[in-house]
Amino acid sequence: MxxxxxxxxxxxxxxxxxxxxxxxxxxxxxxxxxxxxxxxxxxxxxxxxxxxxxxxxxxxxxxxxxxxxxxxxxxxxxxxxxxxxxxxxxxxxxxxxxxxxxxxxxxxxxxxxxxxxxxxxxxxxxxxxxxxxxxxxxxxxxxxxxxxxxxxxxxxxxxxxxxxxxxxxxxxxxxxxxxxxxxxxxxxxxxxxxxxxxxxxxxxxxxxxxxxxxxxxxxxxxxxxxxxxxxIPIDADQAAAGPFRLPVQWVNRPDLDFRGFAGTIAGGRVKIGDSVRIVPSGRITSVARIVAFDGDRETAEAEQAVTLVLADEVDCSRGDVIAAAGDPPPAFDRLVATIVWMADAPLVPGRGYWLKLGTQTVGASVQPPRHVVDVNTQAELAAPTLALNDIGVAEVYTDRAIVFEPYADSHTLGGFILIDRETNATVAAGMIDQALRQAENVHWQSIDIGREAHARQKGQEPRLLWFTGLSGSGKSTIANLVEKKLHAMGRHSFLLDGDNIRHGLNRDLGFSDADRVENIRRVGEVAKLMTDAGLIVLTAFISPFRAERDMVRTMMPKGEFLEIFVDTPLEVAEARDVKGLYAKARSGQIANFTGISSPYEPPERPEIRIDTRRESAEAAAERIVEQVLGIWSYDL
The missing domain is CATH 3.40.50.300 (P-loop containing nucleotide triphosphate hydrolases)
Structure with missing residues (x-):
């Protein structure tokens, strides 16, 4: 032609x-x-x-x-x-x-x-x-x-x-x-x-x-x-036929007289006067105005970008969902999802990732897959992790409840991505199948005596002093000296040591990457409970991965987590080799040994850095106590 x-x-x-x-x-x-x-x-x-x-x-x-x-x-x-x-x-x-x-x-x-x-x-x-x-x-x-x-x-x-x-x-x-x-x-x-x-x-x-x-x-x-x-037919009315959903992208507050909630409608229709519910808070109000780029309108529907002005002053921010009051979406922190793994490095079960779903971004971890799908036979195969291009079903735990719907009902509220916390690279795409229903029967119990009351009783502010470094760096020695000084000052403290924890709480864990991640997650949860009791908690763990140390940091209130890097070069730590572990690792008797056959990721911005080549353990402990006490606001 x-x-x-x-x-x-x-x-x-x-x-x-x-x-x-x-x-x-x-x-x-x-x-x-x-x-x-x-x-x-x-x-x-x-x-x-x-x-x-x-x-x-x-x-x-x-x-x-x-x-x-x-x-x-x-x-x-x-x-x-x-x-x-x-x-x-x-x-x-x-x-x-x-x-x-x-x-x-x-x-x-x-x-x-x-x-x-x-x-x-x-x-x-x-x-x-x-x-x-x-x-x-x-x-x-x-x-x-x-x-x-x-x-x-x-x-x-x-x-x-x-x-x-x-x-x-x-x-x-x-x-x-x-x-x-x-x-x-x-x-x-x-x-x-x-x-x-x-x-x-x-x-x-x-x-x-x-x-x-x-x-x-x-x-x-x-x-x-x-x-x-x-x-090919395009059902433009399919999304509009469902219940109303507006994921809030941002709060529009150009002046003191206007406060609107902007976003693109993910499903359903809304009109002025409709009763709506803010999810996950559950607060109910009504729609006072619908503002679009070309002015106010009476109604709006799926795929339209609008700003809603509500009749009442309600607590609503980015990540919340404004929904039909009588048919709101659920909010859970434990989900079952189909995951397509996109990264060259495999999934590390239990490791902390960022999960982005619509306008919500939360911390999340993925449990070992229930199964991986063979795309040729559709067989559901057992697998300990997900590798590049694997498609599997796994449980996903988030650090707070997220608003969602099954992917089959809503691509906007059912599809998510996982982001590596260190590199900010997208490592997986996921489609939510359902909530993990066991979570419905587990609720936070209201407690009258909270962490502030415990801290006031002890006359101190809780802190988590997280010592990290190679095996043989001296972190346990220094942490022990710091606790002795705090005890002598009348402070209430407790030391969680890596070796001691593995004799009890974590005796079922090995030293694979996944086990190391779970080891630190458990220690972080225990340390958080102890700080809730008003204690000054010290931990001495190799904790080789930045992502897991950052995961524990996010568990704590801002300012309570202090990362203390005991910076000892590998050759110095190996020369000490007080337990003979490096020699065994070099000879192949110990697998996955940090620094030899498993990586150590040093902190990039620790609150305190100790160079053991230039500072004795006693001097380091004294400096840590002085610096920590200088951070605290109360008088000794």
């Missing part, structure tokens, strides 16, 4: 935008295995639907010649593979988004990576899609990555699946091969709950059945790909 440029070349931009403003929008992804032709298909789709400009076409032709395409042929993948690394390798490694429009509908297409290493990017693209076009190379059939992407697409809630059997020109448009691939995929799809899909034979290179139906496959009577995409 003779290429004709985008309609924007020929008509006024404003008129074009007005004409297309009312069209429905379909978001879809292309996915599948490496070299199935995803980028080429999208490029052909954009080209044949006249969705590229004349200057883009000229650049495309030049790029095609530069990478080796000869004659009149165009490398359509170059329209999408924008990263230089992708062009050099011939693969897609990031999610490339493209917008285009036809007379019937507007589209946003996400070209997602096919390589297993970049499955995390595919999940990103699928999270906002209405439909998925899953490509299969007609010469290869259904592959493991085809199954993985299909499983993930179904998992994140995509219900419109297109099976695009590509490169039909390379098998002479053979119907028998196409039918066999469809039958194979249908059996797999049924096993994961995909009840219906549309199979289309096509060729991204030649354009057969991409935009127009092709005479090369007279045996196929179905629609071309674009024709089918234009006909």
């Amino acid at each position: 003779t290429y004709q440029p985008s309609p924007l070349i020929a008509e006024d931009v404003a008129a074009y935008l007005d004409r297309h403003a009312s069209k429905s929008l379909l978001r879809f992804i292309t996915c599948g295995s490496v070299d199935d032709g995803k980028s080429t298909l999208i490029g052909r789709l954009l080209y044949d639907s006249r969705a590229i400009f004349a200057d883009q076409l000229a650049s495309l032709e030049a790029d095609s010649k530069r990478v080796g395409t000869q004659g009149q042929n165009i490398d359509f993948a170059l329209l999408v593979d924008g990263l230089a690394a992708e062009r050099e390798q011939g693969i897609t490694i990031d999610v490339a988004y493209r917008f285009f429009s036809t007379e019937a509908r507007k589209f946003i297409v996400a070209d997602t990576p096919g390589h297993e290493q970049y499955t995390r990017n595919m999940v990103t693209g699928a999270s906002t899609a209405d439909a998925a076009v899953i490509l299969i190379d007609a010469r290869k059939g259904v592959l493991t990555q085809t199954r993985r992407h299909s499983f993930l697409a179904h998992l994140v809630g995509i219900r419109h699946i297109v099976l695009a059997v590509n490169k039909m020109d390379l098998i002479d448009h053979d119907q028998a091969t196409f039918d066999a691939i469809v039958a194979d995929y249908r059996a797999f799809a049924a096993s994961i709950g995909i009840g219906d899909f549309t199979a289309i034979p096509l060729s991204g290179l030649t354009g057969a059945n991409v935009v127009d139906r092709s005479a090369d496959m007279p045996w196929y009577a179905g629609p071309a790909l674009l024709e089918h995409l234009e006909a």
Whole structure:
């Protein structure tokens, strides 16, 4: 066909935008295995639907010649593979988004990576899609990555699946091969709950059945790909039909006379006068005003960004959810979720991560998986952790109750990400299945004598002095000297030593990374209870990981956790080797020994740093007591 440029070349931009403003929008992804032709298909789709400009076409032709395409042929993948690394390798490694429009509908297409290493990017693209076009190379059939992407697409809630059997020109448009691939995929799809899909034979290179139906496959009577995409129903009223939900993004307080709660409505409808409940506090009030970018309005519904002004002065902040008073979402701190692990380093069960769900960000830990799913057989396999690209079901514990709904009911309040506390990298995506119902029967008991009363009785402010350092650094010696000095001053204290704790409370734990994390979590909980009793608590643990030390810090009221780094170089600690542990670790008799076969992450900003090469244990203890007492506000 003779290429004709985008309609924007020929008509006024404003008129074009007005004409297309009312069209429905379909978001879809292309996915599948490496070299199935995803980028080429999208490029052909954009080209044949006249969705590229004349200057883009000229650049495309030049790029095609530069990478080796000869004659009149165009490398359509170059329209999408924008990263230089992708062009050099011939693969897609990031999610490339493209917008285009036809007379019937507007589209946003996400070209997602096919390589297993970049499955995390595919999940990103699928999270906002209405439909998925899953490509299969007609010469290869259904592959493991085809199954993985299909499983993930179904998992994140995509219900419109297109099976695009590509490169039909390379098998002479053979119907028998196409039918066999469809039958194979249908059996797999049924096993994961995909009840219906549309199979289309096509060729991204030649354009057969991409935009127009092709005479090369007279045996196929179905629609071309674009024709089918234009006909996929979009249920715009589905979200609006549910109960009202507004996750509060921020409190809008431009002056003393206005206080509104801004966010995007996640579900349902609201009108002025409606009774609403603030979750998790449970406070009930009503809607006084609904403010949008273009002024006040009487009603608002799902996916609209608004600011609600409430009739009463209520305690409501970012992370809270304003909901229908008679049908509020639940709030729990123990959940069961399906998790897609995206990080190269595996999950460490019990380690503290940040969990971000909508506008809520809380501390969270993941328990050992209940099972991991085999994407080929759907078997539920036992596994101690989650590795890169694993899909598993696990319990998630948060440090406070979060407002949620099952992912099947609400993607906004049911989908979350996990963030590494040290690197701020997203390590996993999760979909909440349900609350861990045991939590419903466990409540905080109100106690009349609180931590402040205990502290006043003892005439001191509680503190947690957390000594950390390598084995043999001297932390137990210094902590013991500090407690002796505090005791002599009449202070109420208690020392938790690493070796002593492992004889009792933590005798069931080993020295794997997961066990070390659980060791510190338990000690942190015990130390917190002791500070609640008004005690000055000292702990002497290697505690090798920053994330776990930070986890304990977040358990404590601000200012009560003091990290004391006993900074002794490995060669000095090993030279002391008073227990003979380093020698055993060097000879292989002790596995996972910190500093030898397991890492130690030194504190980056400790409150107190002790250099044992320049300061004696006695002098260090004296300095710690002086510095700690200087922090406290009461008179001795």
